[in-house]
Structure formats: structure tokens, C-alpha cells
Amino acid sequence: MSTMKTEIKFTLNGKQVKTTTDPLRRLIDVLRNDFDCKGVKEGCSEGECGACSILFNGKMVTSCIIPIGAADGQEIMTIEGISQTEKGKVITDAFADGGAVQCGFCIPGMVIAAYYLLENNPDPTEEEIRLGISGNICRCTGYDLIVESIRLAAERGRKLWKK
Amino acid sequence: MVTADISKAVRRVDAVAKCEGTIKYVSDYAFDDCLWGRLVRSSIPRGIIKAIHLPQMPDGYRFITYRDIPEGGHNYLHMIATDWKCFAENEVRYVGETIGIMVGPDKTTVENLREQIKIDYEEQTPAVTIDEGLECKGGAFVNQDNIHCRLSLNVGDVDAAFKKADKIITETIETGFQEHVYLETNGACVKPEGDHYVVMASAQCPFYIAKSISPLLGVTPDKVIVRQTTTGGAFGGKEHFPDVVCGPLLLAAYVMKKGVKMVFDREEDIENSVKRHPSKVVFKTGLDKDGNIIAMDSTVCYNVGGYLASSYVVLQRGCFHVTGCYSFPNIRSVGLGVATNTFPSCAFRGFGAPQTLFAIETHMDHIAEMQGLDPLEFKKRYFIKQGDTTSTNGKIVERVMIPEMLEQVMKASDYERKAKEYKWGQGRGIGISFYNHGGAFTGNGEQAIIKARVKLHKMKDGTVEILCSQTEMGQGFHTILPKIAAHVLEIPMEKVIFDDPDTSRVPDSGPTAASRSTMIVGELVERAATLMKPRYAKEEDFTVETHYEHPDGFPWDQNTFQGYAYLGYGWGVCAVEVEVDPCTAEITTKGIWSSHDAGHLIDERIVHGQVNGGVIQGLGWGSTEVMQNVGGHFKQTSMSDYIIPTSMDFPKQGVYFVENPYEWGPFGAKGMGELVFNGSAAAYIDAVSRAIGKRINSIPLPTEDVMGYLMHGTELDAPIEEVR
Numbered sequence: 091m092s093t094m095k096t097e098i099k100f101t102l103n104g105k106q107v108k109t110t111t112d113p114l115r116r117l118i119d120v121l122r123n124d125f126d127c128k129g130v131k132e133g134c135s136e137g138e139c140g141a142c143s144i145l146f147n148g149k150m151v152t153s154c155i156i157p158i159g160a161a162d163g164q165e166i167m168t169i170e171g172i173s174q175t176e177k178g179k180v181i182t183d184a185f186a187d188g189g190a191v192q193c194g195f196c197i198p199g200m201v202i203a204a205y206y207l208l209e210n211n212p213d214p215t216e217e218e219i220r221l222g223i224s225g226n227i228c229r230c231t232g233y234d235l236i237v238e239s240i241r242l243a244a245e246r247g248r249k250l251w252k253k
Numbered sequence: 254m255v256t257a258d259i260s261k262a263v264r265r266v267d268a269v270a271k272c273e274g275t276i277k278y279v280s281d282y283a284f285d286d287c288l289w290g291r292l293v294r295s296s297i298p299r300g301i302i303k304a305i306h307l308p309q310m311p312d313g314y315r316f317i318t319y320r321d322i323p324e325g326g327h328n329y330l331h332m333i334a335t336d337w338k339c340f341a342e343n344e345v346r347y348v349g350e351t352i353g354i355m356v357g358p359d360k361t362t363v364e365n366l367r368e369q370i371k372i373d374y375e376e377q378t379p380a381v382t383i384d385e386g387l388e389c390k391g392g393a394f395v396n397q398d399n400i401h402c403r404l405s406l407n408v409g410d411v412d413a414a415f416k417k418a419d420k421i422i423t424e425t426i427e428t429g430f431q432e433h434v435y436l437e438t439n440g441a442c443v444k445p446e447g448d449h450y451v452v453m454a455s456a457q458c459p460f461y462i463a464k465s466i467s468p469l470l471g472v473t474p475d476k477v478i479v480r481q482t483t484t485g486g487a488f489g490g491k492e493h494f495p496d497v498v499c500g501p502l503l504l505a506a507y508v509m510k511k512g513v514k515m516v517f518d519r520e521e522d523i524e525n526s527v528k529r530h531p532s533k534v535v536f537k538t539g540l541d542k543d544g545n546i547i548a549m550d551s552t553v554c555y556n557v558g559g560y561l562a563s564s565y566v567v568l569q570r571g572c573f574h575v576t577g578c579y580s581f582p583n584i585r586s587v588g589l590g591v592a593t594n595t596f597p598s599c600a601f602r603g604f605g606a607p608q609t610l611f612a613i614e615t616h617m618d619h620i621a622e623m624q625g626l627d628p629l630e631f632k633k634r635y636f637i638k639q640g641d642t643t644s645t646n647g648k649i650v651e652r653v654m655i656p657e658m659l660e661q662v663m664k665a666s667d668y669e670r671k672a673k674e675y676k677w678g679q680g681r682g683i684g685i686s687f688y689n690h691g692g693a694f695t696g697n698g699e700q701a702i703i704k705a706r707v708k709l710h711k712m713k714d715g716t717v718e719i720l721c722s723q724t725e726m727g728q729g730f731h732t733i734l735p736k737i738a739a740h741v742l743e744i745p746m747e748k749v750i751f752d753d754p755d756t757s758r759v760p761d762s763g764p765t766a767a768s769r770s771t772m773i774v775g776e777l778v779e780r781a782a783t784l785m786k787p788r789y790a791k792e793e794d795f796t797v798e799t800h801y802e803h804p805d806g807f808p809w810d811q812n813t814f815q816g817y818a819y820l821g822y823g824w825g826v827c828a829v830e831v832e833v834d835p836c837t838a839e840i841t842t843k844g845i846w847s848s849h850d851a852g853h854l855i856d857e858r859i860v861h862g863q864v865n866g867g868v869i870q871g872l873g874w875g876s877t878e879v880m881q882n883v884g885g886h887f888k889q890t891s892m893s894d895y896i897i898p899t900s901m902d903f904p905k906q907g908v909y910f911v912e913n914p915y916e917w918g919p920f921g922a923k924g925m926g927e928l929v930f931n932g933s934a935a936a937y938i939d940a941v942s943r944a945i946g947k948r949i950n951s952i953p954l955p956t957e958d959v960m961g962y963l964m965h966g967t968e969l970d971a972p973i974e975e976v977r
Contacts, residue, residue: 133438189262189859197274228436233899235865
């Protein structure tokens with residue numbers, strides 16, 4: 091049942107952290123339970139819904155299908171880190187002003203998706219936004235106001251994202 | 254300060270905390286001192302439990318069943334009926350029925366022990382579909398005929414009209430199971446505290462839980478205090494179902510004298526939770542020699558599952574909405590709640606109305622098409638108006654603005670041109686639907702059954718707290734209610750507190766269901782704030798209370814279902830345009846336009862969000878959301894095989910409203926949370942039907958079925974028969 095514990099070091103929201111644990115534990119469980127990153131939500135447990143999205147070396151991944159062993163030496167950003175950045179605050183504000191949020195369970199993952207999209211495409215079209223969040227399932231909003239809110243974030247954060 | 258027009262959008266009070274991930278859902282609490290629970294369930298749809306074999310239990314672990322219910326306690330969940338057992342005793346009626354709960358301190362050990370529990374059954378033949386239930390396959394297991402509940406409605410004289418009819422047309426329309434897929438799965442924790450228990454749960458209706466599970470221990474509901482935790486979506490799936498989760502936890506907490514917690518994973522949640530009722534509606538419609546409808550008879554069958562629970566009320570609402578937005582001189586409807594060996598069906602946004610509204614819209618489309626008429630022109634003849642008689646022999650009390658809403662939708666969608674240009678079966682289609690939703694509890698239920706009460710408490714520092722049992726589950730009520738109070742009191746919204754309810758400190762203002770929260774509870778808050786206003790500046794600390802009073806002059810008889818079923822309806826018109834790829838049968842939705850009458854909107858952006866979400870959820874129900882039950886087992890058990898819409902599946906919607914203030918609602922507002930679900934599937938199917946040139950009589954309609962319709966020619970047209 092229990093495998094050998096290993097020391098794993100990684101960067102979490104800009105800070106060096108370490109944990110000694112079973113390397114096969116799911117990254118989502120380690121983030122939520124060992125590091126109290128409760129904004130990482132579990133929606134489907136199979137990488138399908140995007141609620142547990144995080145940035146892994148700057149790329150968006152679903153943390154429910156990644157073992158913590160893979161994080162050794164890597165850089166992880168969760169909603170707890172992203173939401174405190176200047177860009178994260180622009181997105182959060184736009185989501186609040188644009189009516190993107192209903193039940194909220196998909197929303198931390200959706201903010202991560204918006205952040206990742208804008209990092210790579212600071213001026214996305216509606217279609218590009220829809221594609222950018224297509225791995226994040228929302229059951230409440232029908233997506234329209236999320237799409238508009240991301241567009242709003244792109245406009246408000248023009249200076250932040252333009253290289 | 255508050256703005257002049259209450260409709261002007263404000264920021265939702267919970268938006269930023271939800272974005273930052275700091276708001277706490279039930280799975281975010283540690284509950285460190287609590288044990289873990291895991292339900293042990295029936296693996297067969299129907300049979301007798303012969304033996305339960307338990308593994309060796311380590312210290313501190315225990316398997317708890319109905320045998321642990323103390324003297325004076327009862328093994329049932331008190332929903333609307335009391336037939337749903339908390340734990341199966343001898344017989345099991347569906348896959349997933351709770352037999353016991355395995356509890357202990359370590360989650361993995363609890364899970365391993367659960368897997369080692371072996372149950373021997375004597376298996377019996379299950380009835381799974383509505384037809385199998387009606388045929389009493391395997392023998393009736395509810396009453397003598399597998400009918401859990403029935404009702405009938407009668408307006409005019411259908412039989413006499415049929416005798417005069419030139420033609421009588423029969424047709425069957427069917428809809429399937431739908432899974433809620435709230436993004437947050439079910440979860441709860443129950444802890445003993447002194448002489449009572451504290452439940453923390455993701456739930457819509459805290460007082461329902463207390464009432465439902467307290468009989469297990471033979472205690473009064475006040476001994477079970479329920480505190481709602483932030484709820485990540487519900488859609489009806491957390492109206493009664495949390496009782497099924499919390500009941501075993503309560504008994505386990507009693508036995509172990511410790512708190513017990515449980516959070517479902519997605520697979521457990523999809524396989525073992527309530528769904529929308531599958532339906533089968535058989536119409537028999539009489540036409541005169543000019544093709545006008547002179548009588549309509551319908552048999553409305555809903556697949557209720559193993560236990561009745563709340564389904565009779567769902568069936569009632571289904572029958573009340575079976576004539577949709579139309580007025581016919583002679584109406585008869587018989588509703589049958591059919592017992593089957595499937596997980597009991599329960600509330601889901603629309604509560605029985607979407608099934609019959611889909612059925613009537615589709616049936617009307619087909620009668621029009623048979624006569625070579627544009628469905629819209631045909632439907633227009635029967636639009637119901639203020640003062641017209643309803644399916645329950647009441648009258649429509651309010652102004653019905655369907656013509657104005659239709660105008661908006663036609664203009665936005667260019668319906669007239671497209672309906673003419675897109676020829677039958679040529680790959681493009683535009684469809685249109687009309688729908689309504691009766692607001693709040695049926696008839697005098699708000700006064701006779703719910704008896705809602707709210708309190709407003711003004712504190713020394715000028716803060717006002719709203720005390721009621723309404724829950725926020727994503728629909729925006731934590732913003733709506735303070736907005737109403739602040740607006741009346743003319744104070745900033747930040748001065749109004751409205752927390753997740755705790756049943757030990759708030760009055761029971763009824764469930765957060767039935768599109769009643771804004772319409773009924775919002776009105777009570779508006780009245781309470783009006784009472785508070787003249788005293789607000791003068792007094793430091795005081796409370797005002799209001800309770801519901803039904804307006805006089807609108808009689809309702811709950812025994813015969815005669816009278817004014819609803820004082821205010823929400824109304825909707827929706828158009829959908831599609832294009833079908835002739836090679837792959839893939840359907841691309843090109844446009845979605847809707848107009849709704851929700852009275853005067855309390856917050857236009859919140860309502861806009863409800864429209865967007867409800868319309869898309871309805872389109873999912875009509876298209877990709879296939880949930881099959883084979884031999885009593887749900888085939889789709891995850892989010893990778895039960896397909897709900899993504900951001901890529903449907904285009905941006907055109908959203909319109911009409912202004913039609915409701916006399917008895919706060920600032921003129923009416924219910925709308927369910928309305929917005931009720932019509933999009935019918936418009937979509939109308940559009941697809943026109944595009945592929947086939948009548949369609951059942952949903953969901955995934956791409957593979959469209960391919961079937963395209964490949965198999967006309968014989969797969971929905972059978973619609975002329976009896977005479």
C-alpha cells in the first residue's frame with residue numbers, strides 16, 4: 091500500500107517548499123492538504139473539467155492527474171499565487187465586474203485559464219477565448235459572461251500583457 | 254449608495270472571494286476530529302439481501318446499518334413522501350441504494366474495508382424503463398400496478414369534442430435522464446454537539462435536511478442544526494438529495510459519538526445521485542375540418558424510480574404545464590408516476606415542466622408540419638392571454654407579453670426570412686419555442702405549506718442583517734436580497750449582511766427552489782425593510798418580521814387541482830439556428846436568441862447570467878447529454894462520457910427582456926431561475942428537424958442519432974398517426 095517516501099522540493103507560488111511523501115500521491119492532494127491551497131478544486135478527478143488547473147513551469151495543467159513526484163525541482167503556481175499578482179488582480183476584477191462568477195467552483199481554474207491565455211495571447215478574439223477556456227467546464231454561466239470578462243481583462247490589462 | 258433603478262447591475266458580493274479561491278466549500282473544511290464515512294450500496298437493481306459478510310474490523314472502525322437506529326427512531330427520510338428508506342432493510346430497489354455506512358478514522362482504511370464487504374442477494378428481474386414499469390416487469394413492487402402516484406386534469410369536454418373532430422392525431426414524445434453535474438459534488442459532515450447534532454452540508458434547503466433526517470433518531474428537527482456551506486451549484490440536485498447523504502452520517506455520528514464526514518468523488522456522485530425524470534407524453538389531439546385544435550388529451554408518464562420521495566409534486570407541475578403557452582377549449586391530462594428499479598428521480602431545474610413543455614412544443618410543430626404550415630403561424634392561433642383559462646381551470650392573472658417577446662426574437666434572429674429560405678431538409682434550419690414557468694409553490698402552497706417568515710435585524714452600528722433560510726448556490730441570491738433591502742432602506746449594500754443560513758438562528762422562509770426566492774422571499778424582505786425604514790434612524794437595535802400572505806380572490810383546491818395554480822408565470826421565447834454537415838451529421842449551432850419576461854429585473858446582469866446558463870443547460874439536455882440506464886446501471890459515470898456543453902459548443906447568445914412588473918413581487922420581480930431552462934431544447938430540435946427534414950420525437954439527440962436519421966430515410970420519422 092504505502093510506497094517509499096521521498097523528499098520533493100519545488101517552487102510553490104514563488105517560494106521554495108519541500109515535502110517528504112509518497113511520490114505517487116496526486117499533486118492536487120498535496121497542494122490542498124499539505125500546503126493548504128484550497129483554491130485548487132476537485133471537480134472530476136480525471137483531468138476533464140479543469141477545476142484543479144494550475145500553472146506548471148508556466149503551462150496550464152490539471153493537477154488531479156499529475157503525481158507529486160513529477161513536481162520535483164519544478165515551478166508551480168496555484169490560484170493562491172496567481173490571484174495576488176497584478177495580472178491576477180486584473181482578471182479577478184474583470185470577472186467580478188463582468189458577471190463571470192456564479193457558483194464559483196470552476197472559477198479559480200477559469201482564472202488560471204484566462205491568465206494562461208493572456209500570457210500567450212494578450213489580445214484574443216472571442217473565438218480564441220472560447221478555445222482557451224474549452225478545457226474548463228462551467229455548469230452555471232453558459233460561458234458568455236466569462237468570455238466577455240476575459241475580453242474586459244485583456245483591455246484593462248493591455249499594458250501588463252503587451253510585450 | 255443605492256442606484257435609482259434596482260435593475261442596474263452591481264458586483265456580486267461573493268465574486269472576488271470565489272475568484273481568489275478563498276471561499277470555503279464543504280470539502281475545504283478540515284473537520285480534523287471527525288471520522289470518514291463511505292456508503293455501502295446495492296450493486297443490483299432489484300432483489301432481496303440474503304447475507305452481509307463483513308471483514309475483520311480494526312479498532313475504531315464500524316459498519317452501520319438500519320439495525321443501529323435507536324428505539325423510537327424511524328428508518329425513513331422525510332421528504333415530501335416518507336417512503337424513501339435511509340437504509341435498505343431486506344429488499345433493494347435500485348443500484349446504489351444505501352445499505353450501510355462504513356466509518357472510521359483513516360479514509361483509505363475505510364475505503365479498503367468497504368471494498369471487502371460482500372453482500373449476497375437473491376436477484377429479481379428489474380423494470381428499468383417507463384414501459385417496463387407500466388408492464389410490471391418482474392412483478393409490481395409498488396402498489397398493485399407500479400404506479401407511485403397519479404392525477405388527472407379536465408377542462409371542458411374532451412370526449413364530446415373528439416366526437417365532433419374531423420381528425421384525431423396521436424403522437425408520443427420522450428425525454429431522457431439528465432444529470433445535474435453541479436461542479437461541486439455532494440458532501441457533508443455531521444457532528445454531535447451537546448444534546449444536538451450539527452450538519453454542515455452543500456445544500457439548497459437546510460430546513461428540509463433537519464426535517465428529513467431527525468426521525469432517524471426519533472428527535473425533533475430542532476435537535477438537528479443545519480449550517481449550509483458555500484454550495485458549488487445545485488440545480489435541484491441538492492434540494493432533497495442531501496438528505497440521502499446526511500441521514501447515514503447522522504446515524505453514524507450518533508453511534509460513534511463523533512463527527513463523521515463524507516465527500517463524493519465525481520463517479521460516485523454521477524452513479525448514485527438523483528436525475529431529471531425521463532418522460533413519455535402521449536398526445537391525442539382533435540382537429541376540426543379547418544385544422545384547428547378543438548381538444549387535447551395527454552398521458553404524462555414520468556420515470557420516478559424506486560421511491561416516490563418528491564416526485565408527485567414534479568408530476569403535478571408537469572401536467573399543469575402540458576398545454577404550454579396555449580389556450581385550448583377542451584383539455585384532459587392524466588399523469589402517472591411510474592415505479593422502476595432506477596435511482597429515484599428528483600428535482601432538476603424546471604421540476605417537471607421542461608418535459609411537458611418540450612412535448613407540447615414538438616407536438617405543435619409536427620401538427621403544423623403535417624398541414625404544411627409554418628409552426629410559428631400555427632402556434633400563434635393559440636397563444637394564451639390574460640383572462641384565458643389554464644389547464645387547471647384557473648385564469649391567467651397577468652398580462653402575457655408573448656407577442657412583444659416574439660417580435661424581439663424575430664427581429665434579432667431574422668426568423669421570417671430564414672424560415673422561408675431554409676427549405677425542409679436542406680441542411681439549415683431555424684426553430685422557435687414558447688414556454689413559461691409558474692412561479693413559486695403551486696396554488697396556495699406558499700400559505701398552506703411553506704408559511705415563509707423572514708426577519709430583519711438592525712444593529713447599533715447601522716448594519717442590518719437579513720435572517721431567512723434562503724441559500725446561495727450560484728444563482729446570486731447573496732447579492733439579490735441585500736440589494737432589495739438596501740434599496741428600500743436607502744443605505745449602502747455593504748451595510749446589509751446576509752450569511753449562509755444556520756437553522757438554529759434563522760426563521761424558516763422555505764426552500765431555495767421553485768423559482769420562489771426572489772418572488773416570495775424577496776417580497777417579504779421588501780416589506781420588512783419598508784416596516785424598518787421609518788424606525789431605522791431612531792432606534793438602535795430592533796427586529797422586524799414578515800410572513801407570507803396569499804392575495805385573496807385566487808382559489809386553489811389541492812385535492813382536485815382546480816383553480817389558480819400560479820399567480821405569476823415567467824414567459825419565454827427562444828429561437829435557435831443550426832447547420833447540419835451532410836457527411837458527418839455534425840450540427841453547428843449558428844445562433845441563439847431569447848426573450849424573457851421575469852417581471853422587473855432585480856439585477857440585469859445576474860438575470861442575464863441565469864438566461865445564458867439555463868439556455869445552454871437546456872441545449873445540453875436536448876443534444877449531447879446522453880444518460881442511459883442499462884439493466885438498472887447508469888452507463889455514463891464520469892465527465893468524459895456524460896457530455897455537458899463546453900465553451901466551444903454554442904455561440905454567444907442574444908438576450909432580450911420585456912418589462913412586465915409583477916404586482917406581488919419585490920419591485921415587480923418574478924421567478925426566472927427555472928424558466929430559462931424550459932424552452933431551448935424544443936427550439937433546437939425544431940431547427941434540427943427542419944434542417945434534416947425529419948420529425949424528431951425524442952431527446953437527447955446526439956450527433957450519432959442525427960446520422961441515424963439521415964441514413965435511414967423517412968421511416969425513422971417520428972410516428973404521428975391519424976386515428977380518424
